[in-house]
Amino acid sequence: MAAKRTYLDWNATAPLLAEAREAMLSALSLPGNASSVHVEGRAARAAIDRARDKVAALVGAKPANVVFTSGATEAANLVLTPDFRMGRSALKVSKSYVSSIEHPALREGGRFAKDDVVEIPVTAAGVVDLDALAALLAAHDMTAGLPLVAVMFANNESGIVQPVAEVAALTRKAGGVFVCDAVQAAGRVPVSIEAIGADFLILSAHKIGGPKGAGALVSRGEAMMPAPLLRGGGHEKGHRAGTENIAAIAGFGAAAEYQLQNLEARVASLQFRRDRLESAMRRICPDVIVHGADGPRLPNTSFFSVPGLKSETGQIAFDLEGVALSAGSACSSGKVGESHVLAAMGFDPKLGALRASIGPETSDEEIDHAIAAFERLLARLNRQGAAA
Known part of the structure; x- marks a missing residue:
């Protein structure tokens, strides 16, 4: 299977x-x-x-x-x-x-x-x-x-x-x-x-x-x-x-x-699922930074940073857990590295960031899967920090 x-x-x-x-x-x-x-x-x-x-x-x-x-x-x-x-x-x-x-x-x-x-x-x-x-x-x-x-x-x-x-x-x-x-x-x-x-x-x-x-x-x-x-x-x-x-x-x-067709209803559904994902991430990791959370955003997009987690490490870890997300734009010849968007906003360019973007067919079960993957990733990160 x-x-x-x-x-x-x-x-x-x-x-x-x-x-x-x-x-x-x-x-x-x-x-x-x-x-x-x-x-x-x-x-x-x-x-x-x-x-x-x-x-x-x-x-x-x-x-x-x-x-x-x-x-x-x-x-x-x-x-x-x-x-x-x-x-x-x-x-x-x-x-x-x-x-x-x-x-x-x-x-x-x-x-x-x-x-x-x-x-x-x-x-x-x-x-x-x-x-x-x-x-x-x-x-x-x-x-x-x-x-x-x-x-x-x-x-x-x-x-x-x-x-x-x-x-x-x-x-x-x-x-x-x-x-x-x-x-x-x-x-x-x-x-x-x-x-x-x-x-x-x-x-x-x-x-x-x-x-x-x-x-x-x-x-x-x-x-x-x-x-x-x-x-x-x-x-x-x-x-x-x-x-x-x-x-x-x-x-x-x-x-x-x-x-x-039915754009307004889809916007509400996307935002509901994105917000549920972000609420769970904040519960699991109170230090998570959700970029742009205080202003108008697309209803399907969550761009977040976890202190101590590199973009490359996070993307690979999620992929191994069965979750496909990205470390920013997918249009840079497959490169994963510093985000010019975060740098332009005044953040340390070495701060890692991941982008989760959902669609109309994203299910509650898939959001649960992503939340569970995030929880396991944070548990490993905390264990590594404790052992350092």
């Missing part, structure tokens, strides 16, 4: 939804190229259009403003560029202002030169420092080009929700472009590109139960768009060349449609 496993790493990737799998299998049977004008081609195009409608609905956008990509990283590299167009006219963006807790795909700066990427600090609470951002934008040289600001809706490690509407307002006042990474938020909390006031949103299919290898850049309007990253044919209205991955896009659409 296989050992019992509990999956608490939904922020890294969510298991593929049955609805997404069925949509992908159906799309795989379509023989046509979506750029062809014959019946088979039009059927393939229709599958993409249906998915585009569903992804747009998830974030309150217009379907025409959804550009499909191979994932969130490609979407980030597409939009993080000095070269935009406003209609047919060139639009220069001179600097990118990126928060210090962003995902590596945005912290790298995309197509901006390293010297043109400016870091926005965060507070000890893990929230973007709005005063610092306002000062940076006030000092920006508009004669060189517009500022581009990139801040995530919710942090992928801590789950801490950022004041994105306020960031959007500051950026708009400065005449800049606001890019919001909504990868972790979409499908877990309500997301509206209009309510945020973002110019662009970045999305990923596999975070919401769709397939790996699909993502989207969603714009609020059609007039202002980044220069293409991939050039060639006129696919995606010329914004992203290459024959579309119809199956992955169809799965993305099905997942988006699923996540929009």
